[in-house]
Amino acid sequence: MECDSKIKISTIDYYHRDGVMNVFCGEFPKKLNGNRIYFEDPLLPVPQINLAKKSPNAGASEIYMESLLKYIRQNSSTLKYKPHFVTTRHLLCYIASEDYELLKISAIRMNGIIYLFKTDDNTYLSHHSNHSEKFRHFFTKSSAREDFESDEVVRKGVFIAEIPKDQKEGGFWKVMYSGVVAAIDESMQHYEMKVFGGSLDDIAWKVRCCSLYWQAVFSDSPSIILGTREWKRLETIRLLHRSDIPPMVAEADPKNPIWKVEDGEKRLQAFLDLVAKKVTTRVSPATSGRILVGFWALLGRIMDKTATKADQDPTNFRPTSDLITAGAGFGSHY
DSSP: OOSSOOOEEEEEEEEEEOTTOOEEETOOOOBOOGGGHHHHOTTSOOOOOOTTSOOOOOOSOOSSOHHHHHHHHHOGGGGGGOOSEEEEHHHHHHHHHOOOSEEEEEEEEETTEEEEEESSOOTTSOOSOOHHHHHHHHHHOSSTTOOTTTTOOEEEEEEEEEEEOOTTTOSEEEEEEEEEOOEEOTTOOEEEEEEEESOTTSHHHHHHHHHHHHHHHHTTOSEEEEEEEETTEEEEEEEEEGGGHHHHHHSSOTTSOSOOHHHHHHHHHHHHHHHHHHOOSSOOOHHHHHHTHHHHHHHHHHHHHHSOHHHHSTTTOOOEEEEEEEEGGGOOOO
């Protein structure tokens, strides 16, 4: 059984996004503070953290990966990495960890790159729980008096994932995306942070840790600072290495674990193969154009900044915006 994913992740930059979707390039995530002693020394008593404290509004939710598109507009040289796809960490994690029956994706091909995002996703709304946000603040605040996320800033990394193609075809898909980086240390190593309700021995943990594992993979985080809670009281704190999660899941039944890393890799591979084959240069239905009107506006401004004069010539520019519905077996229609 694979203990960690074969997908190669590279961090190429960082940026901050404020509450009104302004983007500030080259700004780093927060660093771990001295409270790291609580996961470095398991003998220390668990600190009292008010997990029930309300978090402020972190700004408008991103529907069309607005902050990444704005980042690319300000840093057109980023496209020198020549990605096949541009998307969000959220979508990659969802595909890798969810055994879904139906998934609607909007995709646009522009200048040889396919931009894609979910179109039926209500998880872009504000989080129902802020337990992990308060937990993260405890380990990253710069002083004891620092207010809980008073600046409404979301700190993100820009990544390139190399996802292997089918063995017959060989090579890999290169995917550019952005995602929140919870914290870094003095060596610039990334850390994921989560609070889980219940025990790590529970079956619920073994199921839900699949999404946590893939979040860590796609945030380029080899370690996870994990808290467990009972109601709103923090019970334990531990540092969990990402590669230790799959063996934990397989302990009860090694031959038939609840989920496997290679299954997530296969889902990603099949999904990207499908999108690459289905998104062509033909003009898509008007319904897709209406769905993507906000996305089109942002992409148009990026094109003005990054495309050559030949690309901007309307006689040469034939973008594609296809509404793909992927279900069981990755069937699709437009």
